[in-house]
Amino acid sequence: MPEGPSIVLLKEAAQQFAGQKIIAVSGDSKIDHSLLLNKKVLTFNSWGKHFLICLKDLTIRIHLLMFGSYRINEQKPGKTIRLSLRFKTGEINFYTCSIVYLPGDPGDHYDWSADVMSDEWDAGSARKKLKKRPGLMACDALLEQDIFAGVGNIIKNEVLYRIRVHPESLVNKLPAAKLKEMISESRIYSFQFLEWKRNNELKKHWLAHTKKLCLRCKLPFIKKYTGVKKRRSFICENCQVLYT
């Protein structure tokens, strides 16, 4: 159940197989297994919530969606494997996920400057994209994968609480400094998420997401399904300013 940072952890865990040949393929995925057998994995990569297994001229794109999971060098008892890749030194197994092939080079398919976890992340580029979207709410903007690839609902809620912006604020009504803060904090928080997740302590750091009371003012959070995307937002109407 992954946002971008969780996919970075998957990439790290898979790294032990980089450069190795796929010696067996199984699973109920509809993709053509024969394109993988005996092929070498060049690199593991990620873009937002997409996990990428890069071969020569072919990339396997794995999206874990809401409920997907994986195991490395073990299996989930009694669960159907969507795709299993075996290497000389172990195996990686994926469950309940979307798997498609991307032909050619990953760079043909992805704008790396949009990925908040990428070295190539470009805040200025995000700002330009937001400028072209008048009427877009902050809550929807942060979930827009073309702009903030990797940001999911948890990161959305935590970023908006941190910067004290109401989720239903319109991005083109945010003061310039606030807009910049929203963009920069999306990356900063995502990297904190990564470290907390790595240490299995993510939840205890949540300040807004699923919370009942605002720690700053002690007033209750309003839970509301906001924006075009109608995703859960936790709002402190006292601390978070609505810009409209």
Place this chain on the structure above:
DNA sequence: TCCAATGTTTCGCC
């Protein structure tokens, strides 16, 4: 026990 949820795609209607 039941329900909601770290997400995206597809279908059907206007």
Place this chain on the structure above:
DNA sequence: GGGCGAAACATTGG
């Protein structure tokens, strides 16, 4: 055919 919203998919913890 575009735009929209609902439905589909599917697992697990609270």
